[in-house]
Amino acid sequence: MWIYHPCMYLLSLFFLLSACQNNNTMLPSSTPASSPVALPAPAEHPVSYAKEIRPILETKCLTCHSCFDAPCQLKLESAEGLLRGAFRESIYGGVRTEAMQPTRLGIDELTVSGWRERGFHSVLQAENEQTKPLISGMISLAKQFPFPPNSKLPDSIELGINRKNQCVTSEKFAEYAHDYPLSGMPFAVTGLSDQEYSLLAGWVNQGAVIPNETITLTSGERQIIEHWESFFNQNEKRSKLVARWLYEHLFVASLYFPELDGELRFFELLRSSTPSGEDIEPIATVSPNDDPMRPFFYRLRPIAGSVMHKRRIPYPLDQARQQRIKTLFFSKPWPMGELPGYSYTERANPFVTFADIPAYARYQFMLDSAEYFVRTFIHGPVCRGQIASDVIRDHFWTLFQNPESDLFVTNASYQREVIPLLGIPGQDDGLLAMGENWLHYLKRHNDYLALRQNQYISQQQQGASLAHIWDGDGKNKNALLTIFRHHDSASVVAGLVGDIPQTLWLMDYPLLEQTYYELVVNFDVFGNVAHKLLTRLYFDLIRNGSEHNFMRLMPAGQRENILHDWYQDSGQLKFGIIYATIDDESPSAEVFTTENPKQELASRILKHFQSVNTMSSDPLNRCQELNCSRSDQPRWVQKADAAFSTITARPAAELAGIKQLPDVTFVRVRNEKNERTVYTLLRDRAHSNVAFILGEELRYQPEKDQLTIYPGIIGSYPNFIFDVPVAYIEKFVSLLSNAEKTEHFEHIVETWGVRRTHPQFWEILHDFTAWQNERQPLIAGIFDINRYENF
Structure with a gap:
């Protein structure tokens, strides 16, 4: 069958899908308005970037120009992105046979001249005396041809994330304005007010001066940063290994210091070639577990610029959190071998890399902030991804296995046996080797599931029960999460939200850690088609594994029927070929009295875990009363x-x-x-x-x-x-x-x-x-x- 061929069939389908999603045909010319509106006069007083321009960019420009899918890579969260300018190549621009060179602000280049050498062009400065700055032309075009208030846009204007962006320079702007008179900026929305236009135009005429944006830290912030950097950079081997594991789990976080009063400020954790007290010089590896190739130090750097909802993944650093780390990772001695390196295996299999760190400490640390970790791969900074998000349902609940019932955590011999089978694909992105690579990881995954199934049947002979689900220790509301898919994006929220969904996940430590490394640590948004396809295929296995784990709670003899409802029609073809066969014989410790055991168990979960369910009562979606509303509201x-x-x-x-x-x-x-x-x-x-x-x-x-x-x-x-x-x-x-x-x-x-x-x-x-x-x-x-x- 084609499934066993080295994935060339899947590769051709992936090329076809991406071609359909990234139509590169030219946009049809819009019909210009009968006559352009007169432009307001540019401001003549000295215009302040910080006080007058930055607020305009935040309110009218950032809603489109942020994240990796910013049109023409013009990212405006910070002055650095505005100075860098635009680029002709889209990060999501079709299928790549080779990985793209990363273009992350603040990491891959630190100077405007460096970005110019990479091909970025200015939007603030004209290319010659015969042209004007691109930003001037774009805002003037929109101002001259406004849309009628609250009108539906003409069909000639293509919207959506797959629209073709022209990415013109100032030299080509006149042609663009002729062809697309209704495509000025802000694009296809209510435009700038007269005052906003006047300020922007005046500022550009005055040279578009952007003063150096320096963040002045408070004395309290400096003390906390020094304290945490000292903690992350200890020399003892166990500390070094734990620090590496923590860094790989916090590198996407918006870190904050809850013990400080005043303005809320966020920080990022990165590797720098310079120690504490010196200017940070980031080590620009593609992934956080790539070899830094030089000595490095963990550093905390303020996150500059505006706050975007899609990029905000908060995580606190305070004394209680540091004490929790010390308790989990250092309260008991554990044997320590040599520090791991950055070989292929060590990057592809975190269970090998961090095998010396007790699994309980790693798993419990992730459970303590489960919403954060799920947010990193569900809501995270990748910005778009229907190819990945279509592997999940539009609405489902996620639960976590109790560490005391997770055999990977509690059974050392079993853990050693399965660790070699838990690697994840994506490190090799060669097109010709993709099929062989996939089959290698698929076999290991299914070998692991067979071992896992046998071990649980042997060690938990009474079957799984609600006692095997983590209850947040009775107080941690990270225990219950709801995930929503929105076509090519997704969200996570604490609590069990909505009506009882069709599917539920029960994640144990290997499933949670694998998901995090597959979709966050090892995922490269700049990667090629092989990398992205292997990531998608393996995430499909992780989802199926989470569903199978939940099925252990269902009564024997009914699991296969329930799965057939979850995998109707063509979905059943993958069982026994790609997916492991469900165990439908070993018992469940739960007792059922109705003909709908999934609905019965879900209702039981709602009641059993009520103390840690932020949506224990959902009167809008699960109301059984006459008065369906929140009683604590006006x-x-x-x-x-x-x-x-x-x-x-x-x-x-x-x-x-x-x-x-x-x-x-x-x-x-x-x-x-x-x-x-x-x-x-x-x-x-x-x-x-x-x-x-x-x-x-x-x-x-x-x-x-x-x-x-x-x-x-x-x-x-x-x-x-x-x-x-x-x-x-x-x-x-x-x-x-x-x-x-x-x-x-x-x-x-x-x-x-x-x-x-x-x-x-x-x-x-x-x-x-x-x-x-x-x-x-x-x-x-x-x-x-x-x-x-x-x-």
């Missing part, structure tokens, strides 16, 4: 809750309006005093299975779609916003639930929708950030509108 909010609760947990066959909604919809509800609350409407799309890279639409089951309504914010990429007075909330919900036809939905949009061209688009968008900043400042940030729809 009456006007309860009114909105009750209205929304009428359209949740119902399949699309009974709720016509679901099919009109995008993946993520933000709703702001206001009362007569202009107080507001917010909701996120999440369209959970149903599929017969998620076992394949291609053909997602063929497996789509739209009649089974459901709506989860979250009282707050989930997602970094809103697809649309509604702004509804509470007096009209019941009418809004009623119309939405019955919006079977497009024209019905368009009426709702016309009445309460916030189109890209809405006069208050920016104010309302940023009010969601303000709302979250008031309640969850650690994860609040500016939202990305690259996926905002044109309804």
